[in-house]
Amino acid sequence: MQINLKLNGKLIKEEIADELLLIDFVRKHGCYSVKRGCETANCGLCTVFLDGKPVLSCSLLAARANGREVTTLEGLQEEAEEIGSFVANQGAEQCGFCNPGFMMNAIALFRENPDPTDEEILEYLSGNLCRCSGYEGQLRAMKNYIAWKKEKQEVGA
Amino acid sequence: MLNIREYVKVQSLEEAYELNQKRTNKIIGGMLWMKMGDRNIQKAIDLSGLGLDQIEEEEEEFRIGCMTTLRELELHPGLDAYTGGALRESLRHIVGVQFRNLATVGGSIFGRFGFSDVLTLFLGLDTYVELYKGGIQPLSTFAWSKRDNDILVRLIVKKKPVRIVYQSLRLTRTDFPVLASAVVCLDGKWQAVIGARPQRALLVEDEEKILEGGLTEENIRKFVAYVTKKTPTGSNMRAGADYRSHLVEVQVRRALEEMRGETNAD
Numbered sequence: 370m371q372i373n374l375k376l377n378g379k380l381i382k383e384e385i386a387d388e389l390l391l392i393d394f395v396r397k398h399g400c401y402s403v404k405r406g407c408e409t410a411n412c413g414l415c416t417v418f419l420d421g422k423p424v425l426s427c428s429l430l431a432a433r434a435n436g437r438e439v440t441t442l443e444g445l446q447e448e449a450e451e452i453g454s455f456v457a458n459q460g461a462e463q464c465g466f467c468n469p470g471f472m473m474n475a476i477a478l479f480r481e482n483p484d485p486t487d488e489e490i491l492e493y494l495s496g497n498l499c500r501c502s503g504y505e506g507q508l509r510a511m512k513n514y515i516a517w518k519k520e521k522q523e524v525g526a
Numbered sequence: 527m528l529n530i531r532e533y534v535k536v537q538s539l540e541e542a543y544e545l546n547q548k549r550t551n552k553i554i555g556g557m558l559w560m561k562m563g564d565r566n567i568q569k570a571i572d573l574s575g576l577g578l579d580q581i582e583e584e585e586e587e588f589r590i591g592c593m594t595t596l597r598e599l600e601l602h603p604g605l606d607a608y609t610g611g612a613l614r615e616s617l618r619h620i621v622g623v624q625f626r627n628l629a630t631v632g633g634s635i636f637g638r639f640g641f642s643d644v645l646t647l648f649l650g651l652d653t654y655v656e657l658y659k660g661g662i663q664p665l666s667t668f669a670w671s672k673r674d675n676d677i678l679v680r681l682i683v684k685k686k687p688v689r690i691v692y693q694s695l696r697l698t699r700t701d702f703p704v705l706a707s708a709v710v711c712l713d714g715k716w717q718a719v720i721g722a723r724p725q726r727a728l729l730v731e732d733e734e735k736i737l738e739g740g741l742t743e744e745n746i747r748k749f750v751a752y753v754t755k756k757t758p759t760g761s762n763m764r765a766g767a768d769y770r771s772h773l774v775e776v777q778v779r780r781a782l783e784e785m786r787g788e789t790n791a792d
Binding site: 370388410411416419422423424425430432492495 | 561618
């Protein structure tokens with residue numbers, strides 16, 4: 370079947386196999402930040418945005434993205450660099466495999482709720498599993514990022 | 527592994543129904559649970575082009591399209607207000623936001639899964655399912671009916687006055703529940719729904735009218751014992767039957783104490 374979609378702002382028209390998963394489609398187009406992890410829709414490594422909402426690309430047929438907009442971390446470089454620097458400062462990424470999915474969902478969280486509480490952060494990011502850490506470093510990174518954002522806004526105001 | 531030969535985004539419910547009569551064709555819903563299985567699907571039937579992803583709030587009821595995602599349910603202000611936060615509580619522990627942005631209420635309810643938080647919660651309300659051919663029937667009837675090839679079009683939740691407390695216990699965040707419960711006073715009638723027993727959620731009505739005399743210590747003790755006795759539990763890798771029965775007592779008691787205005791001392 371043929372699909373038309375926008376991937377990171379670029380229009381793509383392509384013939385695909387009906388059973389192709391979105392994760393394989395985006396990786397074929399060079400979006401290697403999107404990773405296959407658990408294969409049970411639990412780990413969040415394959416998180417992409419579909420029309421701005423975070424979804425698991427390992428569980429979505431590419432056909433269902435027809436006519437829609439798909440965004441991966443490759444298309445969110447500015448936000449990724451900002452948040453990533455705070456994650457790195459806390460040594461929170463360790464092996465780094467979960468990081469792209471984690472940052473995608475963090476970006477979704479901050480777009481939805483720019484000033485979340487600790488519990489709201491933990492709840493929103495609970496679908497992103499990290500097997501190196503105990504999530505403390507990531508939580509500190511998120512809190513530092515929020516504080517930095519606030520400070521930046523105050524200075525700019 | 528899931529193998530799909532052909533993807534069909536249907537133009538009408540009739541087209542979906544006709545395709546769904548063949549055993550090897552399947553309606554895919556959010557496709558999350560289906561993907562876990564080992565199966566070959568000839569035609570994957572997608573209902574997402576039929577406008578069934580909406581929640582309509584009317585004066586006397588909510589009408590929830592089968593393709594509404596769990597996340598949309600969780601964020602709906604009308605449902606949140608009506609259930610006093612119980613609906614949100616039943617959904618927020620299900621895997622993660624990315625999962626709930628895909629999982630559909632139709633898939634959750636049609637599957638009638640034992641582990642389902644969604645089925646447990648909606649059984650506590652005055653909920654009906656609208657089937658394409660089978661018409662409208664109470665969810666409590668549908669929950670125990672045999673799976674067939676009809677299509678669940680929408681859920682209808684009547685806005686009867688309700689007080690509801692939802693609880694679940696998980697061994698770890700985002701896992702299936704070890705036990706889930708909804709304790710409900712619906713239009714003056716008390717009932718408890720116990721889910722993840724681990725069998726399909728069971729609705730226990732207060733047929734002896736124990737709580738009609740008020741939430742006294744004695745009535746709570748009697749109702750807890752009544753629900754526990756009426757609720758068979760089983761064992762699986764998450765917990766044994768005895769432990770689950772103990773949890774039934776704990777959750778029902780805590781829910782009633784919360785309704786009485788007490789905070790859990792534990």
